[in-house]
Every structure is written in structure tokens, then in C-alpha cells.
Amino acid sequence: DQQVKQNSPSLSVQEGRISILNCDYTNSMFDYFLWYKKYPAEGPTFLISISSIKDKNEDGRFTVFLNKSAKHLSLHIVPSQPGDSAVYFCAASGPNSGGSNYKLTFGKGTLLTVNP
Amino acid sequence: GAGVSQSPSNKVTEKGKDVELRCDPISGHTALYWYRQSLGQGLEFLIYFQGNSAPDKSGLPSDRFSAERTGGSVSTLTIQRTQQEDSAVYLCASSHGVGELFFGEGSRLTVL
Numbered sequence: 001d002q003q004v005k006q007n008s009p010s011l012s013v014q015e016g017r018i019s020i021l022n023c024d025y026t027n028s029m030f031d032y033f034l035w036y037k038k039y040p041a042e043g044p045t046f047l048i049s050i051s052s053i054k055d056k057n058e059d060g061r062f063t064v065f066l067n068k069s070a071k072h073l074s075l076h077i078v079p080s081q082p083g084d085s086a087v088y089f090c091a092a093s094g095p096n097s098g099g100s101n102y103k104l105t106f107g108k109g110t111l112l113t114v115n116p
Numbered sequence: 117g118a119g120v121s122q123s124p125s126n127k128v129t130e131k132g133k134d135v136e137l138r139c140d141p142i143s144g145h146t147a148l149y150w151y152r153q154s155l156g157q158g159l160e161f162l163i164y165f166q167g168n169s170a171p172d173k174s175g176l177p178s179d180r181f182s183a184e185r186t187g188g189s190v191s192t193l194t195i196q197r198t199q200q201e202d203s204a205v206y207l208c209a210s211s212h213g214v215g216e217l218f219f220g221e222g223s224r225l226t227v228l
Binding site: 004034036041042043045089104108 | 160
């Protein structure tokens with residue numbers, strides 16, 4: 001039973017355009033959401049996060065939107081750059097994450113390719 | 117170094133052998149996690165250490181898997197009698213607690 005779902009395994013966009021990466025979750029107890037970026041042969045690196053008390057968090061070119069009623073979040077990258085090409089993982093945590101407040105549940109990731 | 121260090125970066129072993137994977141977390145981080153990523157899959161939680169508390173082992177897939185964290189710092193993940201389905205990238209991460217995890221580069225395990 002996958003609690004965090006990234007239904008698009010890949011996404012391709014042109015440089016300068018907007019990239020929208022989507023994530024759905026099923027556990028209504030999740031209250032903290034994060035996006036990680038992963039380049040090949042490297043560990044994932046933290047990108048941006050959002051608490052369930054907010055519906056938007058922005059950091060430079062990256063904005064995360066949270067729709068709690070739909071159990072959906074999205075990551076917007078604008079403008080997209082070739083260096084943004086990577087796998088993006090959505091992750092969530094909450095008091096019911098198997099009893100641990102800090103354990104993250106990850107999606108399968110979306111491979112973003114930004115074409116020059 | 118300043119980041120999470122994992123070794124070995126690559127390990128090829130024969131089915132049935134035991135392997136040990138090491139993680140050296142960021143100094144001062146009290147929380148340490150092991151995840152694994154199998155081909156085409158997301159990151160799968162394995163085990164979580166927080167300070168002196170009992171570890172959360174709920175993600176370990178079988179009793180062939182075990183982990184320890186000595187002195188609240190370095191951790192070793194041990195897989196006994198490896199199977200081909202154990203082939204994956206094993207990622208270690210550390211944190212202060214809530215939220216952002218800092219990951220190492222991972223140990224790629226291939227079981228022949």
C-alpha cells in the first residue's frame with residue numbers, strides 16, 4: 001500500500017518553461033511534506049518543504065503547493081533550467097508514520113528532463 | 117568531511133554471503149536512518165535511530181537484516197545470507213530530528 005504516490009515516472013520540459021511535479025498521498029495524518037532532488041550516483045538532497053498549516057511555500061524558483069482536501073501537493077519550478085534535470089522525490093511524515101514522527105515516506109520519484 | 121559518509125560505495129557479493137555497510141553521520145546529528153532504493157522503486161525506509169532510544173526497526177524486510185549504532189554515531193547495516201532481491205542502493209541519512217534528512221551517496225549492493 002503506497003501512501004505517497006508520484007504517478008508520473010518522467011517529465012520533459014523546455015528550458016525557461018514551468019515544470020510541475022505532482023504528488024498524492026493517502027494518509028490523512030501526514031502533516032509535513034518535503035521534496036528531494038537526486039542526481040545519478042548521488043544521495044538525495046533536500047529542496048523544499050511545507051507544513052500542513054500552510055498551502056504554499058516559495059524558495060526562489062521553487063514553489064510547493066499543498067491541497068489538504070485533495071491530499072495533493074505539487075512542486076513548481078520556474079523558469080526551468082537544464083541543471084534541474086534530476087529525479088524528484090516527494091516525501092511525507094506525520095505522527096502516524098509507523099509510530100515515528102520523523103520517519104519519511106517517499107514516493108517513487110519523477111525523472112525531470114529540462115531540454116536546452 | 118562535513119557530510120554523511122558511506123562505505124563501501126559499491127559492493128558485489130555472491131548469494132548467501134554476509135555483507136556490512138557502514139554509515140558515518142554528520143557530527144552532532146542525533147537521528148540516523150537507513151533507506152534502500154531498489155531498481156525502479158522509491159526510497160524504502162529500513163530503520164531509524166534517535167539518540168539513546170530504542171531503534172524503529174519496522175522497515176527491516178526480514179530477520180536477515182540488522183543494524184546497530186555504536187556510541188550514538190557510526191552505524192552498520194548487516195545483511196546475512198544475501199539474496200538477489202537484496203540488490204539495491206542502501207542510503208544512510210542523518211538529521212537533527214524533525215524534517216530535513218541529509219543523505220550520503222549510498223552503497224550500491226549487487227548480489228550475484
